[in-house]
Amino acid sequence: MSAPIYGRVALIGLGLIASSMAHAMRRANLAGEITGHARSAATRETAAEIGLVDRVCDTAAEAADGADLVVLCVPVGAMEAVAREIAPVLKPGATVSDVGSVKRAVIEAVAPHIPEGVHFIPAHPLAGTEHSGPRAGFAELFDNRWCLIVPVENSDAAATARLSALWEGMGAHVDVMDADHHDLVLAVTSHTPHLIAYTMVGVADDLRRVTDSEVIKYSAAGFRDFTRIAASDPTMWRDVFLTNKEATLEILGRFTEELFALQRAIRTGDGDHLHDYFTRTRAIRRGIIEAGQDTAAPDFGRGAASARKEG
Numbered sequence: 001m002s003a004p005i006y007g008r009v010a011l012i013g014l015g016l017i018a019s020s021m022a023h024a025m026r027r028a029n030l031a032g033e034i035t036g037h038a039r040s041a042a043t044r045e046t047a048a049e050i051g052l053v054d055r056v057c058d059t060a061a062e063a064a065d066g067a068d069l070v071v072l073c074v075p076v077g078a079m080e081a082v083a084r085e086i087a088p089v090l091k092p093g094a095t096v097s098d099v100g101s102v103k104r105a106v107i108e109a110v111a112p113h114i115p116e117g118v119h120f121i122p123a124h125p126l127a128g129t130e131h132s133g134p135r136a137g138f139a140e141l142f143d144n145r146w147c148l149i150v151p152v153e154n155s156d157a158a159a160t161a162r163l164s165a166l167w168e169g170m171g172a173h174v175d176v177m178d179a180d181h182h183d184l185v186l187a188v189t190s191h192t193p194h195l196i197a198y199t200m201v202g203v204a205d206d207l208r209r210v211t212d213s214e215v216i217k218y219s220a221a222g223f224r225d226f227t228r229i230a231a232s233d234p235t236m237w238r239d240v241f242l243t244n245k246e247a248t249l250e251i252l253g254r255f256t257e258e259l260f261a262l263q264r265a266i267r268t269g270d271g272d273h274l275h276d277y278f279t280r281t282r283a284i285r286r287g288i289i290e291a292g293q294d295t296a297a298p299d300f301g302r303g304a305a306s307a308r309k310e311g
């Protein structure tokens with residue numbers, strides 16, 4: 001087995017993404033030592049109990065002290081507080097990265113706290129499940145999924161290459177993207193779809209009172225997919241929408257226009273409009289499959305039995 005890419009890696013926040021990183025790093029011997037911290041004592045206890053990392057620390061600063069790589073794996077809204085706390089202990093030459101689902105807001109929140117001589121290289125693995133907490137992670141989460149690296153101004157090429165090598169070692173394909181472009185793309189492919197799923201499940205829940213639970217009992221596959229997405233962590237998604245406001249509102253505006261057009265077609269019996277629209281969208285799905293980009297996540301049931309929400 002090859003030598004670790006980093007001597008010591010600190011994971012701040014010990015939820016789905018951090019725990020998957022810990023498993024994936026151990027699978028390929030990518031870190032000499034892994035330290036970890038989570039805000040809640042219960043999460044720290046669970047992490048220690050299952051041996052998730054080599055050392056569970058009571059504070060983020062303790063975990064980050066002396067680390068070669070510190071990865072912020074907390075909800076987007078908590079990034080700034082963590083960056084402020086760890087700043088004084090960061091060692092010169094170390095890299096700070098994150099896994100947040102929004103990039104511009106994280107850069108604005110974290111970059112001002114990064115001391116001179118420390119590299120800040122934001123990243124975002126495009127992989128997840130609806131489960132949270134330290135028991136939810138699994139080593140294969142990032143296999144064949146994208147990890148987007150979002151370099152900031154004057155990013156150090158060697159430090160960026162090293163972080164890319166870590167993500168590749170964890171099974172991901174790495175691409176580089178500008179922060180604003182990232183936030184717009186993710187508003188289309190991830191953030192707005194989540195909002196739609198949350199809304200559809202909310203509508204069904206309202207209707208349940210009318211239909212006496214039949215909506216849940218007879219829910220077809222499409223709706224079940226919505227319920228899986230809508231079971232995702234409320235804190236994480238609250239922060240995503242509050243910090244990727246502009247792009248999400250832009251995409252929601254376009255979505256609403258299209259929805260109204262389809263609504264009118266249904267009301268006026270315009271079958272051609274419906275048929276043409278569905279033909280176009282089917283071609284997009286087929287294009288994704290033909291391009292070999294249907295990277296459906298691995299077995300989502302894997303963490304289901306033990307996963308639980310952690311604070």
Ligand SMILES: NC(=O)c1ccc[n+]([C@@H]2O[C@H](COP(=O)([O-])OP(=O)(O)OC[C@H]3O[C@@H](n4cnc5c(N)ncnc54)[C@H](O)[C@@H]3O)[C@@H](O)[C@H]2O)c1
Pocket residue numbers: 012013014015016017018037038039040043060073074075076078081082099100101102124125126127128129130131132133134233236310311
């Ligand atoms: N879940 C996904 O599908 C997914 C995918 C890619 C990226 N992300 C991003 O990864 C990050 C973590 O998401 P997750 O799914 O692992 O969440 P999670 O809820 O499973 O874990 C979050 C962890 O952060 C800890 N935490 C919260 N506030 C903290 C603070 N102030 N200090 C220290 N610890 C704190 C919690 O105790 C918990 O252990 C988020 O920024 C999210 O946007 C999530």
Ligand SMILES: O=C(O)C(=O)C[C@]1(C(=O)O)C=C[C@@H](O)C=C1
Pocket residue numbers: 100101125126127128129130189190191229232297
């Ligand atoms: O599959 C899921 O459960 C996810 O929601 C994962 C997903 C996505 O939308 O694809 C969610 C948020 C991320 O930041 C990255 C990945």
